[in-house]
Amino acid sequence: MDTQGLKAVAPLIAAIEASASIAQLGEALAHATREMGFDSYALTHHVDMRRMRWQAIRLHDYPLDWADYYDRHGFGVRDPIHRASHLTTVGFAWPRLGELLPLSEEDEIFLERARSEGIGTGFTVPAHIPGEAHGSVSFVNAVGKPLPHAALPLAQLVGTYAFEQARRLWRLREPPHRAGNDNAARTVPRLTPRERECLVLVARGKSNWEIGRILGISDQTAALHVRNACRRYHVHKRSFLAIRALFDGSLSFIEILRP
Amino acid sequence: MDTQGLKAVAPLIAAIEASASIAQLGEALAHATREMGFDSYALTHHVDMRRMRWQAIRLHDYPLDWADYYDRHGFGVRDPIHRASHLTTVGFAWPRLGELLPLSEEDEIFLERARSEGIGTGFTVPAHIPGEAHGSVSFVNAVGKPLPHAALPLAQLVGTYAFEQARRLWRLREPPHRAGNDNAARTVPRLTPRERECLVLVARGKSNWEIGRILGISDQTAALHVRNACRRYHVHKRSFLAIRALFDGSLSFIEILRP
DNA sequence: CTGACCATACCGCTTTTGCGGTATGGTCAG
DNA sequence: CTGACCATACCGCAAAAGCGGTATGGTCAG
Numbered sequence: 209m210d211t212q213g214l215k216a217v218a219p220l221i222a223a224i225e226a227s228a229s230i231a232q233l234g235e236a237l238a239h240a241t242r243e244m245g246f247d248s249y250a251l252t253h254h255v256d257m258r259r260m261r262w263q264a265i266r267l268h269d270y271p272l273d274w275a276d277y278y279d280r281h282g283f284g285v286r287d288p289i290h291r292a293s294h295l296t297t298v299g300f301a302w303p304r305l306g307e308l309l310p311l312s313e314e315d316e317i318f319l320e321r322a323r324s325e326g327i328g329t330g331f332t333v334p335a336h337i338p339g340e341a342h343g344s345v346s347f348v349n350a351v352g353k354p355l356p357h358a359a360l361p362l363a364q365l366v367g368t369y370a371f372e373q374a375r376r377l378w379r380l381r382e383p384p385h386r387a388g389n390d391n392a393a394r395t396v397p398r399l400t401p402r403e404r405e406c407l408v409l410v411a412r413g414k415s416n417w418e419i420g421r422i423l424g425i426s427d428q429t430a431a432l433h434v435r436n437a438c439r440r441y442h443v444h445k446r447s448f449l450a451i452r453a454l455f456d457g458s459l460s461f462i463e464i465l466r467p
Numbered sequence: 468m469d470t471q472g473l474k475a476v477a478p479l480i481a482a483i484e485a486s487a488s489i490a491q492l493g494e495a496l497a498h499a500t501r502e503m504g505f506d507s508y509a510l511t512h513h514v515d516m517r518r519m520r521w522q523a524i525r526l527h528d529y530p531l532d533w534a535d536y537y538d539r540h541g542f543g544v545r546d547p548i549h550r551a552s553h554l555t556t557v558g559f560a561w562p563r564l565g566e567l568l569p570l571s572e573e574d575e576i577f578l579e580r581a582r583s584e585g586i587g588t589g590f591t592v593p594a595h596i597p598g599e600a601h602g603s604v605s606f607v608n609a610v611g612k613p614l615p616h617a618a619l620p621l622a623q624l625v626g627t628y629a630f631e632q633a634r635r636l637w638r639l640r641e642p643p644h645r646a647g648n649d650n651a652a653r654t655v656p657r658l659t660p661r662e663r664e665c666l667v668l669v670a671r672g673k674s675n676w677e678i679g680r681i682l683g684i685s686d687q688t689a690a691l692h693v694r695n696a697c698r699r700y701h702v703h704k705r706s707f708l709a710i711r712a713l714f715d716g717s718l719s720f721i722e723i724l725r726p
Numbered sequence: 727c728t729g730a731c732c733a734t735a736c737c738g739c740t741t742t743t744g745c746g747g748t749a750t751g752g753t754c755a756g
Numbered sequence: 757c758t759g760a761c762c763a764t765a766c767c768g769c770a771a772a773a774g775c776g777g778t779a780t781g782g783t784c785a786g
Contacts, residue, residue, distance in 0.1 A: 413707025447706040448672025460600040
């Protein structure tokens with residue numbers, strides 16, 4: 209087939225992947241943004257920047273006033289655009305926001321405030337990595353300027369590659385970790401089937417007695433399975449056990465939250 | 468700019484988004500797969516299919532023998548391709564697998580086994596949604612047939628849109644939930660700053676006494692904050708509290724795992 | 727300035743956890 | 757068939773968690 213059709217995207221992505229510094233990535237992303245027919249971009253982790261200067265990814269060319277207001281009110285975790293991006297793997301156009309989320313009054317006020325700062329409409333590409341803060345890349349147009357609909361798949365690609373490059377560059381800023389500790393964190397322990405069943409129930413907040421009831425075993429046997437699971441994960445508390453198992457993917461939310 | 472360049476992708480994506488049944492999606496995806504120069508595809512949740520028939524997404528045209536072997540051994544959660552896809556937002560070509568992950572001996576055996584079943588090389592697009600099972604879409608070629616490098620960005624797009632469409636179609640299969648329960652689950656409680664700090668420490672498996680020490684308050688005050696956080700989330704156990712906060716995004720792994 | 731909300735601290739009580747053991751029967755690979 | 761591993765069950769004990777109170781001082785919006 210005509211894979212040449214993608215020629216137009218290739219140089220944009222190449223520039224993003226070639227960027228060797230955060231500043232260069234910003235330039236490449238800004239260039240791609242204009243090329244696609246947008247006014248500005250924001251590549252960011254969805255965190256409260258007041259608490260999370262350390263490590264959190266953020267790169268944008270939004271109005272500084274707006275960014276300031278945004279951070280002071282901790283919108284990183286409340287922004288309805290961000291919340292909506294947690295519900296989809298593909299990017300979404302902002303006019304369809306309501307289809308993804310019920311918008312609260314607070315959300316409406318927030319969006320109105322954004323418009324008054326010149327943030328009109330946009331397209332947001334989610335970027336999630338298990339165990340990392342949620343993130344997204346938004347491409348935005350001024351009030352009154354419509355979305356470049358033909359370019360949205362392109363924005364999807366550019367956004368995804370840009371976020372990945374941002375992760376690479378941010379990782380370079382980090383101090384290298386102690387290998388020992390790191391290895392301990394990276395090894396995924398193997399649980400026995402029974403231990404895994406108990407683990408799921410622990411994650412649901414069940415007591416050993418309840419687990420025993422559910423699995424049809426003694427509460428002390430259940431406790432032993434939980435203990436063994438803890439031992440394999442080198443943790444001493446069931447709350448942390450559940451977190452660790454979720455983190456390394458041996459447990460998923462659908463198992464926990466759908467009884 | 469020449470957004471016409473994306474013309475080649477548009478019909479493939481349109482077909483995927485227009486598919487009204489899982490079977491139709493399979494056809495559209497198979498067609499796109501061939502068009503891009505691949506032999507087969509696999510769109511799947513990374514779960515143990517032995518335990519997770521219910522709800523888990525899976526759609527593929529791999530050899531049935533292989534799929535059978537795969538499921539019987541519970542590779543959904545161990546497959547190194549899947550594990551690697553948890554470390555990136557953009558797709559990766561399988562020859563670069565080693566750059567993402569250290570491969571264990573078990574992994575090598577697994578990959579060798581795959582090759583013996585005709586699974587040569589491929590390109591895998593991750594698809595993660597906070598709170599859902601991890602997933603991915605792989606495009607695969609037979610042993611000896613090289614990857615169509617020019618088509619990889621295209622595969623990135625097709626994979627992402629296909630996974631999203633699969634989510635939509637699978638959602639239709641689900642029985643509609645009770646509105647009441649659902650609302651309770653969807654409301655994100657607002658915690659006070661102190662409660663949030665305690666919550667993070669709970670997720671790290673700290674005891675109330677330790678939390679008190681860390682925050683410089685009494686252990687009983689820490690306990691009270693934890694209790695209040697539990698109250699807001701309508702949960703009775705701290706292990707579940709941490710999970711729920713992670714699930715709704717008020718907590719992220721980087722906060723928990725980076726002290 | 728008043729009421730709402732928060733952070734702080736303490737008490738007492740019951741239940742649950744976490745940790746140390748031991749022991750029996752089953753399965754499965756070497 | 758033997759040893760490794762698992763699931764099962766039990767005991768005991770110290771620590772922690774969960775739940776019910778009450779109380780004081782601070783902040784901030786209406």
